[in-house]
Amino acid sequence: MKKLFYSIALSVLVAAGSSCKKVDNYAAPNVTLKGTVTDAGTGKSLQTEQGSGTRIKLLEISWSATPTPFYISSYQDGTYQNTKLFAGKNVISAEGAFVPLVQVDNTGKTIVDKSQTVDVKDVTTVNFSVEPFLRIEWVGDPVLNADGTITTSFKITRGTADANFQQNVSDVAVFINSNNYVGNNNYDNRYTPKLSGNDANNTIGKTVSLTTLGGALPGKRSYFVRVGARISYGLNYYNYTDVKEVKVP
């Protein structure tokens, strides 16, 4: 009797266990989307910061006309990549320190729409060519002075002729940090010189030199230098140069 009971119980368990074999047969996301946001004026990739800099906005319209946006943050050098996406039809645009690709006027009408509708599958590359608010060029390399400070020369020009994006330059800074992830999100304020207000706005079109603060920099290490500037528009994104390394002996 007991044996019978156990064998019935066992067979029920086996049956229950084997009936649940429904496999999640939807393929794991394996589609890659990558690309570069470049400065239309210079053809170079547009430097940014990670986290609160350039990001790529995806609206997947395969299923819904009003999807919740999905964002991919760009690397510091203006490239981006995501290797774990599902295939699908996406409207892709970018946000950052440049003339917005999608603009809405104050009646809610879309007046500019440079977003791209792309079938994202396998490995898809989508590039954007944008007009940065500001274009910052190095004027020579940063110089390590005899007194242990670093002087950086640069020139800021407007990156766009669009009349709507000629707001005053609110901040200019030569960001200094001890690793190459340097920018407004990551810098050492003991050494970083900054300009704001009129001082910042007056730098436009001129070659400006700024020297690190706080006297001689501690030695036997490298410093990473990057110039950033921003205008008072929207989320006040910074435009940047690329990063240069200065070795302090």
Next chain:
Amino acid sequence: MKKYSYMILAFLLCWTSACKKLDTLPPNIITDQDVFSNSAGIQAYMARMYAELPLEDFRYSPARGLNFFWIIAPVSATTGEALSRDQNGSMQENLTFDDRPTTWSLCYKTIRDANYFAENLPKYASNYTPDQVNAWLGEARFIRAVTYFALVKRYGGVPLVDKVLNYPEQSIAELRIPRSSEEKIYDLISSDLDYAYTNLPASNQVSRANKYAAAGFKSRAMLYAGTVAKYNNISLVDGSGNRLCGIPAAKAVTYFKAAYDAAALLDGKYSLYKKSWAAGDKNAQYQNYVNMFFDASSPENIFVRQYHYPESVHGYDAYNVPRQLMGANGYSSEVNPSLNFVEMFDGIPKNADGTIKTTTNGKYDLYTNTMDLFANAEPRLRATVVLPGDIMKGISIEIRRGIYTGPTAGGISPLLPAGSTAQYPTANIVQSANASQTPYKLPNGTTMNPAGLSGFFTGDGTCSVSGFSVRKYIVPDKPTSEVLENRSDQTWIELRYAEVLLNRAEAAVELNSLGQSDKSYVQDAFTQINQIRERAGADLLAGTTDVNIDVVRKERKKELGFENKQYWDMRRWRVADKEQNSTIYRTLMPFYSANDGKYFFDARLDERNSRYTFDVRWYYEQIPDGEIQKSQNLIQNPGY
């Protein structure tokens, strides 16, 4: 047989009469009739709505949201007013903590309660006098306005719900209400508060709104709207042209005028608390300022939230007393005012750049007692902050960083280079890692603990990490046995007359700067600021040429410090991202020089190296993703 049929029939007949009334409510459910038809029911309904009112009081912190007991990451430690071991940076309000409802959903619950009240009370109006009904309707509108204000200052434009929504009578599609423009929400707040002002009586039960509370809140809300119109440059416009984030700059004057006029309505109705104030007597002015926060009959209190042990409590004392007054829960010193905050006040020696002066010709100034540095400090500073060596609950609060044992001939040079965030050198300095200290033998043979009883301890943060402790709102006579979590019940003063005067002064200065000259705005701002300064015992402004927006804002920071207002002020002024940009706040460390037998002070950057950076996106907080999933018509704020 026939007999049985009759019996069955009779039996069945009994059934029909018994089933007379099946559709009846269980008696344990309270109906609208029970609540709205008598004033006790109304009182209960009101109590609930006031309890839900989203105030940033003793039970609020950005880390854990509204109405939560555990406040160890205080608001003031996100703004730089204070430093705290449990809050090391700036932050937007946490969306969810521990599955607690979000501010968004809490606010809409309260709005529904207010709308429901306003729609249902008139059905029972015959039970009351018209004045009663109007007053209660005014209160419901007041509550709705305050709640919408809590939403708009966080998220910008939000869905405007001004009536009760019903499901399933209304379809889901109908209930997915899109966001209104920020301007429309402020206009709703304005009209609700106007309604409340017209209908509310001049006085009401304590912790319920009267007409002047409505006017006072209006001055606050309209000032916010005006500053957003003037200083914001974030824009988000939906497909139908509603500006969800931002207000057209052209509206700034309208809003500032509304703020100014609303503040003027309180003229003569309230006054600054000066019961024990005496001209020229710094001690009386100090005591007066301390008392203000505990006097239930203060003529300055416009709108308060009361607490009462044991049914409605908070833990402000337990979390924030200095270390040496610590209660049995083991909490203390969560709010340690930063030197940046202390330096704003008058009456302390200062360098040309406004920072505190602790050295002369590169050598530390020496003082016999730590309080000597603050001998002439503004009374309001002493009443807001416990300075090292000042008295609290009858004992001297001892804050000392360590003992300097090095040579002192020719003076002591700064221990660290300016701007350093490094640890102090261990040579020539004796410090304590925690509260169990090894006394140090001084040259004169006596012994002294390296650190004060309230810190600074190098090993754990359970001490004053800034060199100061907070005094505002700490009950001066609470025995240590009662310094426990959920044991405090002092009243939270949400709106006091000083704020209304500051609102008025700020609106006036802004109107003047926008070219308005229909009133003598600068003169008016001058008068208001000097009223506040006089009560505070601060230096008075000499003339109207001294009045500018920075002066007004600084006065506001000083007067309303640690009242959870600066968190929002920094945002509406749109200065938070400038003030907090990889910023390290300053601390003041008192040392005892063993060979001099005197104290010196080292003003330095916070050695914990807590960097504060305010993300520009946070001016408009993230709408909870859960809300967007429920209603895809909600557009997320920029940058999230």
